[in-house]
Amino acid sequence: xxxxxxxxxxxxxxxxxxxxxxxxxxxxxxxxxxxxxxxxxxxxxxxxxxxxxxxxxxxxxxxxxxxxxxxxxxxxxxxxxxxxxxxxxxxxxxxxxxxxxxxxxxxxxxxxxxxxxxxxxxxxxxxxxxxxxxxxxxxxxxxxxxxxxxxxxxxxxxxxxxxxxxxxxxxxxxxxxxxxxxxxxxxxxxxxxxxxxxxxxxxxxxxxxxxxxxxxxxxxxxxxxxxxxxxxxxxxxxxxxxxxxxxxxxxxxxxxxxxxxxxxxxxxxxxxxxxxxxxxxxxxxxxxxxxxxxxxxxxxxxxxxxxxxxxxxxxxxxxxxxxxxxxxxxxxxxxxxxxxxxxx
Amino acid sequence: xxxxxxxxxxxxxxxxxxxxxxxxxxxxxxxxxxxxxxxxxxxxxxxxxxxxxxxxxxxxxxxxxxxxxxxxxxxxxxxxxxxxxxxxxxxxxxxxxxxxxxxxxxxxxxxxxxxxxxxxxxxxxxxxxxxxxxxxxxxxxxxxxxxxxxxxxxxxxxxxxxxxxxxxxxxxxxxxxxxxxxxxxxxxxxxxxxxxxxxxxxxxxxxxxxxxxxxxxxxxxxxxxxxxxxxxxxxxxxxxxxxxxxxxxxxxxxxxxxxxxxxxxxxxxxxxxxxxxxxxxxxxxxxxxxxxxxxxxxxxxxxxxxxxxxxxxxxxxxxxxxxxxxxxxxxxxxxxxxxxxxxxxxxxxxxxxxxxxxxxxxxxxxxxxxxxxxxxxxxxxxxxxxxxxxxxxxxxxxxxxxxxxxxxxxxxxxxxxxxxxxxxxxxxxxxxxxxxxxxxxxxxxxxxxxxxxxxxxxxxxxxxxxxxxxxxxxxxxxxxxxxxxxxxxxxxxxxxxxxxxxxxxxxxxxxxxxxxxxxxxxxxxxxxxxxxxxxxxxxxxxxxxxxxxxxxxxxxxxxxxxxxxxxxxxxxxxxxxxxxxxxxxxxxxxxxxxxxx
Numbered sequence: 001x002x003x004x005x006x007x008x009x010x011x012x013x014x015x016x017x018x019x020x021x022x023x024x025x026x027x028x029x030x031x032x033x034x035x036x037x038x039x040x041x042x043x044x045x046x047x048x049x050x051x052x053x054x055x056x057x058x059x060x061x062x063x064x065x066x067x068x069x070x071x072x073x074x075x076x077x078x079x080x081x082x083x084x085x086x087x088x089x090x091x092x093x094x095x096x097x098x099x100x101x102x103x104x105x106x107x108x109x110x111x112x113x114x115x116x117x118x119x120x121x122x123x124x125x126x127x128x129x130x131x132x133x134x135x136x137x138x139x140x141x142x143x144x145x146x147x148x149x150x151x152x153x154x155x156x157x158x159x160x161x162x163x164x165x166x167x168x169x170x171x172x173x174x175x176x177x178x179x180x181x182x183x184x185x186x187x188x189x190x191x192x193x194x195x196x197x198x199x200x201x202x203x204x205x206x207x208x209x210x211x212x213x214x215x216x217x218x219x220x221x222x223x224x225x226x227x228x229x230x231x232x233x234x235x236x237x238x239x240x241x242x243x244x245x246x247x248x249x250x251x252x253x254x255x256x257x258x259x260x261x262x263x264x265x266x267x268x269x270x271x272x273x274x275x276x277x278x279x280x281x282x283x284x285x286x287x288x289x290x291x292x293x294x295x296x297x298x299x300x301x302x303x304x305x306x307x308x309x310x311x312x313x314x315x316x317x318x319x320x321x322x323x324x325x326x327x328x329x330x331x332x333x334x335x336x337x338x339x340x341x342x343x344x
Numbered sequence: 345x346x347x348x349x350x351x352x353x354x355x356x357x358x359x360x361x362x363x364x365x366x367x368x369x370x371x372x373x374x375x376x377x378x379x380x381x382x383x384x385x386x387x388x389x390x391x392x393x394x395x396x397x398x399x400x401x402x403x404x405x406x407x408x409x410x411x412x413x414x415x416x417x418x419x420x421x422x423x424x425x426x427x428x429x430x431x432x433x434x435x436x437x438x439x440x441x442x443x444x445x446x447x448x449x450x451x452x453x454x455x456x457x458x459x460x461x462x463x464x465x466x467x468x469x470x471x472x473x474x475x476x477x478x479x480x481x482x483x484x485x486x487x488x489x490x491x492x493x494x495x496x497x498x499x500x501x502x503x504x505x506x507x508x509x510x511x512x513x514x515x516x517x518x519x520x521x522x523x524x525x526x527x528x529x530x531x532x533x534x535x536x537x538x539x540x541x542x543x544x545x546x547x548x549x550x551x552x553x554x555x556x557x558x559x560x561x562x563x564x565x566x567x568x569x570x571x572x573x574x575x576x577x578x579x580x581x582x583x584x585x586x587x588x589x590x591x592x593x594x595x596x597x598x599x600x601x602x603x604x605x606x607x608x609x610x611x612x613x614x615x616x617x618x619x620x621x622x623x624x625x626x627x628x629x630x631x632x633x634x635x636x637x638x639x640x641x642x643x644x645x646x647x648x649x650x651x652x653x654x655x656x657x658x659x660x661x662x663x664x665x666x667x668x669x670x671x672x673x674x675x676x677x678x679x680x681x682x683x684x685x686x687x688x689x690x691x692x693x694x695x696x697x698x699x700x701x702x703x704x705x706x707x708x709x710x711x712x713x714x715x716x717x718x719x720x721x722x723x724x725x726x727x728x729x730x731x732x733x734x735x736x737x738x739x740x741x742x743x744x745x746x747x748x749x750x751x752x753x754x755x756x757x758x759x760x761x762x763x764x765x766x767x768x769x770x771x772x773x774x775x776x777x778x779x780x781x782x783x784x785x786x787x788x789x790x791x792x793x794x795x796x797x798x799x800x801x802x803x804x805x806x807x808x809x810x811x812x813x814x815x816x817x818x819x820x821x822x823x824x825x826x827x828x829x830x831x832x833x834x835x836x837x838x839x840x841x842x843x844x845x846x847x848x849x850x851x852x853x854x855x856x857x858x859x860x861x862x863x864x865x866x867x868x869x870x871x872x873x874x875x876x877x878x879x880x881x882x883x884x885x886x887x888x889x890x891x892x893x894x895x896x897x898x899x900x901x902x903x904x905x906x907x908x909x910x911x912x913x914x915x916x917x918x919x920x921x922x923x924x925x926x927x928x929x930x931x932x933x934x935x936x937x938x939x940x941x
Contacts, residue, residue, distance in 0.1 A: 017801070044783075046784070061790070062802065067788050069779075069781075069789065069791075070789075070790040071622070071790075072793070073618070073621075073793065074645065077618045079618075080610070080614065080619045081619070081622035081625070084571060084625075084630065087571065087623065088623045088628035091781060109611060110615060113610075113611040113615065311603070312603055313605070314597045314602045314603065315600075317627075318605065318606060319628040320627060320781075323746045325604055326570060332594055333562075340552035341551065342379055
């Protein structure tokens with residue numbers, strides 16, 4: 001029989017089609033964590049929409065949550081599609097999967113405007129610093145001075161997607177590493193509980209084109225240089241866990257919009273406060289200078305309203321309104337026409 | 345009074361001003377006053393791409409016969425722009441008259457026109473007007489002077505100002521004070537020696553005046569639009585402005601005070617197009633509005649909407665291209681672009697409203713077509729239609745319920761036990777779709793712009809590709825049967841047929857009368873939508889020579905007709921012109937006569 005979740009579903013019920021990505025690709029690991037989290041949280045797949053752009057990463061929504069609607073759109077344009085879809089149906093839970101080319105280059109403008117609007121979506125960047133489908137060009141997140149067989153030496157500094165999100169007033173910014181499934185799962189749970197745009201930049205090594213020691217987006221580098229910010233335990237609201245009073249300075253609770261909490265256990269004695277935007281920016285800049293990447297929940301603002309809220313729309317999904325709520329009555333047109341007609 | 349035969353209700357007024365001087369109030373008041381006297385009018389604002397300082401012209405055509413096309417010449421000139429005055433006076437038709445500020449001391453060189461100097465400064469100085477409003481209100485001086493010269497009823501000007509200011513007494517009285525003062529000064533001081541006059545008639549009763557962009561927006565509102573995304577661009581911005589205003593009045597939920605719609609200003613036209621495709625996919629009635637340069641940016645999403653089969657409506661209020669072109673001048677230059685927009689084998693349904701009544705009708709109908717056909721529907725308006733005031737009978741309420749197309753619910757899925765997103769179940773090429781949120785294990789599918797089979801699964805198989813494209817072509821054949829048919833007017837001419845579309849209709853209607861005066865009968869077909877269907881083929885086949893009248897340089901519709909009906913292409917002749925201005929009947933009739941010789 002096997003285990004089932006609160007909906008009576010097995011973990012396999014959350015799978016998609018078999019992956020067509022390379023064996024050992026970090027993206028496959030992330031897909032597995034999405035499946036695990038959706039199962040753990042007993043998410044109803046019919047309420048989920050999977051959105052993506054173009055690239056290896058953007059193919060992956062076909063490989064998880066097979067009973068959810070999906071839209072594999074255009075290169076760098078997933079934010080616009082998600083903005084439209086989530087605005088006209090606020091009941092939907094949007095999970096977007098993008099890549100570093102999709103988000104950091106061709107779609108950087110759309111990404112930043114989505115963040116600025118606080119479109120309700122879990123926005124995952126499967127970040128490997130390289131264009132896989134076109135066989136190994138540098139992306140905008142590639143490391144300065146990095147060498148690739150195809151592209152030579154990268155002379156340009158990388159774009160830090162988390163930093164880009166922060167300066168646009170992102171309400172949720174986190175970074176993880178595909179080789180750390182526990183942390184990816186916990187951050188995914190936190191992101192799914194967030195009300196606006198939850199940016200989750202996951203370093204996801206490309207086994208084919210960018211997995212050598214010199215790259216910061218490789219497994220060997222990731223394992224050696226990962227600096228976890230916190231150990232995170234997610235507590236879903238349907239199964240509250242009472243936590244004894246914590247030692248001051250060691251544990252911090254961040255309440256999510258759905259009432260659930262993320263508990264942050266500080267490993268670093270120079271404790272990071274994820275509600276302090278300036279501290280978050282400083283953290284990323286210091287990590288950049290030290291050539292490290294920070295993993296964990298970097299920033300969260302649970303008070304920023306989402307786009308649906310700032311649009312002042314009704315709570316019923318606009319997409320499902322019946323004709324009588326969409327088309328004004330004949331009297332309304334007649335009245336308007338009468339006010340314009342010559343000559344009273 | 346002159347000895348000449350009076351010319352009543354049949355002339356054109358040209359008002360030359362400086363952009364930003366606030367002449368729009370004066371010009372529309374004149375237009376509306378003449379309209380209220382029962383005389384058919386049309387007004388055209390020929391304005392620069394500039395906020396303040398460049399020249400602007402406004403023409404008011406007064407036509408007892410109801411012609412609404414632009415005239416090449418004008419018989420009455422109001423010269424309020426010193427910069428262009430000499431050229432404006434030079435172009436004035438012989439026998440015409442010119443009103444201008446007396447203080448300019450213009451040399452009165454022509455002896456075939458009448459000069460009416462008006463002491464604008466003195467009239468304004470005497471009026472009780474705050475000093476900061478004086479240059480603005482100066483325009484009312486020519487309104488008053490014209491009222492005397494042309495015999496326009498002052499009460500109707502007062503009514504027009506009342507309408508313009510929504511009944512606010514202060515601006516109405518201030519403006520009307522200057523109108524009256526100028527009127528009385530002209531009564532006492534101007535000796536009328538031109539033959540032109542406005543006389544009350546019964547040609548506008550029960551009609552209204554509205555701009556095309558407002559009519560288009562209103563159509564969308566009565567089509568049940570629930571989502572719009574847009575990026576500001578001339579000349580389409582006022583369509584969205586009007587949409588927001590009407591929606592706020594008509595679509596606010598009475599219980600919560602919240603909106604039953606969303607309008608989002610995007611970061612660019614790519615974003616705007618993407619948002620409406622996302623909203624259309626999720627089940628909303630979604631639209632955007634743009635003009636040429638914005639259309640170029642929307643191209644990749646047009647291809648996606650076509651291939652992933654997402655209902656979306658895009659309004660294109662055409663302006664001059666190529667490139668940035670002339671942002672404030674009209675054209676019909678986007679026909680081929682819209683029809684084939686997108687790489688690969690892409691083609692779209694395109695609607696061409698010719699007046700504001702049809703702009704309203706196509707405004708709601710476009711959503712029915714988009715959802716029925718699960719595709720992108722273009723509505724091609726233009727600056728002339730969109731930004732000018734037009735007469736119309738009141739718009740008719742939609743005569744059929746909204747058509748939401750083939751959407752399967754959870755109950756349908758339960759009953760059918762099967763769902764294939766791109767299967768051609770009915771043989772009309774239109775598949776069934778489900779909306780995100782459908783609570784059924786069979787309900788989901790993966791929309792994509794990549795190659796897919798009938799189950800919406802990624803496929804690189806040659807047979808899947810071919811089958812899908814063949815079905816899309818079947819769907820396009822179905823579209824031919826659903827879109828508005830052409831309007832045909834036969835005059836028993838077996839020889840010459842005219843084909844036009846959109847606002848070019850106005851010059852064709854008048855041009856046919858000019859040709860008839862010369863003994864040439866023509867039949868006329870007005871294309872209302874693409875793709876073509878058999879009415880158009882039959883019309884072409886029934887005539888020796890077809891002239892396709894359009895406002896672009898390359899004769900785009902003529903080219904398209906030749907392409908779609910290659911066996912009849914030798915009959916098709918292009919009558920195309922584009923200089924930024926609406927086409928005139930004289931140009932059309934002369935152009936046809938030249939080709940006939």
